[in-house]
Amino acid sequence: MTENYTLHEDPRSGNCYKIKLTAALLGLPLETKQYNILKGETRTPDFMANVNPSGRIPVLQIDDKFLPESNAACWYLAEKSALIPDDRFARAEMLRWMFFEQYSHEPNVATLRFWMQFVGEANLSDQQRLQIMAKRTAGAEALSLMDSHLAAHKWMTGDAVSLADIVLYPYTHVADAGGFQLADYRHICSWIERVEALPDFIAMD
Amino acid sequence: MTENYTLHEDPRSGNCYKIKLTAALLGLPLETKQYNILKGETRTPDFMANVNPSGRIPVLQIDDKFLPESNAACWYLAEKSALIPDDRFARAEMLRWMFFEQYSHEPNVATLRFWMQFVGEANLSDQQRLQIMAKRTAGAEALSLMDSHLAAHKWMTGDAVSLADIVLYPYTHVADAGGFQLADYRHICSWIERVEALPDFIAMD
Incomplete structure (x- = not known):
């Protein structure tokens, strides 16, 4: 069915x-x-x-x-597709990066993009404005951790693309819109090219 | 091995x-x-x-x-234990609550406990102090969502205890230490009793 x-x-x-x-x-x-x-x-x-x-x-x-x-x-x-590794440790490591994405990456990298590109810096509340520096620092830390990892690995987990790559790609590839400098993270830049070259890849609107 | x-x-x-x-x-x-x-x-x-x-x-x-x-x-x-449901939807719903825990619950409920109980309100930075209200509101929203869900369900996912319960219990049962009023969430209070009655349950230090 x-x-x-x-x-x-x-x-x-x-x-x-x-x-x-x-x-x-x-x-x-x-x-x-x-x-x-x-x-x-x-x-x-x-x-x-x-x-x-x-x-x-x-x-x-x-x-x-x-x-x-x-x-x-x-x-x-x-589930049951090649986007989830068969190996038990690689599967848990995939989830590790998916939790990292929601805890350490999205609240910083995605939130700054949302504030800068969609809300507009002039429309932010004082409380939001006061968080910009902390989010920029934490977001840069998240991007650095990814970059170091990708210096030694082609994909975030295991030896093939997995959900860890799929969930980290969306907000990473538009990080510049939140004030980050993606060009500073050259391993991330190469990985973005690999993700975008996947068969059946579709771009974000 | x-x-x-x-x-x-x-x-x-x-x-x-x-x-x-x-x-x-x-x-x-x-x-x-x-x-x-x-x-x-x-x-x-x-x-x-x-x-x-x-x-x-x-x-x-x-x-x-x-x-x-x-x-x-x-x-x-x-993995492969009864703490992860066999049913595909229940398994994804378990992950849904695990991501909710890291994104919507922990950064508010756990962070306020950490600030109030371990750092001490007097030692907070101005930036932390300015976030207290927003974290109190978001934490109360997270607890309300759990409470409504538990009004209709014995466990967070499916009909047995799963990792969704295990990962939400730790910071929920000590939420009062961060300034929340657990007594206001009576379905959560009953669920806490069910978790603590599990065979081989161990308490937090």
Whole structure:
């Protein structure tokens, strides 16, 4: 029995794009339903009652079931595919980088891009403005850790592309929009080229 | 061939305790090696060269391999056990709550406990002090989401205890130390009792 997948998304979100990229690499059909988060379209009573009570996207809908959290959605789609390593340690290491992405990378690298490119520096609250320096430092640390790792490894885990690469690529490749200098991380730059050369790769909107 | 597990930890950290709780519930022997993060013992050149280049704990050592990120370590230990659901959707939903824990719960609920109980409010930087309100609001949102979910479910995923419960329990049950009022979340309070009644449960130090 084939399942039907619908992604509830804002196309500007790298967290949503991850899921579309995973589906594309796996050749899985994925419908999309679009919301503008800046207009509060995921905070309506209807969305919170029927899609996600936390008012966040992305949510992967699998027939009549709803799965929030981008990296969990990528995992669901990729189970039993080559995007999840067979080796037990490599699989746990893949999850290690996926948790790193949500804890150490996204809140810094993605948030600064969102603030600078979509909210606009002039519109930030004082509290947000005061966090810019700390996020720039923490984001640069995350990028440096990736760069050192990629100096010795072709892919983030094991010897083939995995979900660790797929979930780290979206916000990394547009890090400059948040004020980072990707050119300073040459191993990341080479890895970005490898990701973009994958068969069936699709670009972010 | 039996593997040897060593946890590089600070015993005050709930992220470290998660891994010890997982090992205890599974009956797996786990050595520990202790560091004081407040004294910078995980930022030494030796630690960063040999254990974790990011200078963070916990790290699960599996023979001569090192695995950072608490939730990845729990996954490694629990693979093929009853702590990971057999059902594909339940397994992805378990990961959904594990990513929620690291993205929406830990940076608020755990960080406020760390600041209030270990750093001390008087010693916080101005920048930290300015984040208290936002973290209190976001932490309360995370606890409310858990509470609503637990109003309708005995465990966070599926019909049995899983890693989703194990990784959410540590910082939730001590949330009061960060200024939250656990008594306001009665479904969480009942769930805490269920977790603590599990066979082979061990308490946090």
